[in-house]
Amino acid sequence: MKFFLDTADTDEIRQYAGTGMIDGITTNPSLIAKSGRDVFEVLEEICGLVSGPVSAEVTATDTDGMLAEAARLREIAGNIVIKAPLTWAGLTATRKLADDGVAVNVTLCFSANQALLAAKAGAAYISPFIGRIDDMGADGMELIREIRAIYDNYPDFKTEILAASIRTSAHVRDSALAGADVATLPPATLEALAKHPLTDKGLDAFLKDWAATGQSLLKE
Numbered sequence: 209m210k211f212f213l214d215t216a217d218t219d220e221i222r223q224y225a226g227t228g229m230i231d232g233i234t235t236n237p238s239l240i241a242k243s244g245r246d247v248f249e250v251l252e253e254i255c256g257l258v259s260g261p262v263s264a265e266v267t268a269t270d271t272d273g274m275l276a277e278a279a280r281l282r283e284i285a286g287n288i289v290i291k292a293p294l295t296w297a298g299l300t301a302t303r304k305l306a307d308d309g310v311a312v313n314v315t316l317c318f319s320a321n322q323a324l325l326a327a328k329a330g331a332a333y334i335s336p337f338i339g340r341i342d343d344m345g346a347d348g349m350e351l352i353r354e355i356r357a358i359y360d361n362y363p364d365f366k367t368e369i370l371a372a373s374i375r376t377s378a379h380v381r382d383s384a385l386a387g388a389d390v391a392t393l394p395p396a397t398l399e400a401l402a403k404h405p406l407t408d409k410g411l412d413a414f415l416k417d418w419a420a421t422g423q424s425l426l427k428e
């Protein structure tokens with residue numbers, strides 16, 4: 209399973225890129241706004257920090273506008289992936305971009321039929337929004353399971369399932385169990401994955417016992 213970081217904060221990206229666990233980055237207009245920075249400047253910096261795919265979202269709502277923005281975004285770096293919304297304009301833009309060999313992340317997916325359309329449009333990634341479905345009182349993870357089952361029925365589909373709007377460690381575990389190809393995580397959620405109280409407690413005990421021996425693993 210690949211892990212992407214869902215942030216436009218370059219300090220956080222720098223911090224976690226050093227762990228070797230980050231396979232890519234996803235951004236959206238809200239995350240760019242939160243960074244408080246110029247969109248092109250921040251995306252260029254992000255693309256310099258990670259070699260994997262960096263999703264950059266178009267903001268036009270018509271196909272021609274999306275294609276014009278995609279062309280501009282792709283000038284930033286070779287690892288830019290175009291993110292387009294799951295609308296007919298976005299699907300049409302996705303098909304055209306995919307036909308030109310451009311990787312597209314189709315975002316704002318809330319149903320299995322939307323994911324089916326994205327795969328038919330040639331999307332490189334489909335982004336089902338787990339947390340926002342849970343917010344409505346439904347089961348976001350069920351959508352991941354449905355998309356996995358549908359895509360597995362049609363091996364010609366090459367679209368990867370990118371679990372998005374992840375809010376908890378349980379979302380990550382359940383996305384992995386359901387066969388999502390990628391999970392995009394806010395940095396705090398990634399950080400929490402390694403945490404377990406018994407790990408901390410066990411480590412404290414080991415270090416205490418070790419200190420009592422007076423030994424060192426390094427040559428003096």
Ligand code: G3P
Pocket residue numbers: 214234235236337339340372373374392
């Ligand atoms: O990048 C899109 C997505 O991950 C948004 O998450 O928490 O705003 O629903 P959230």
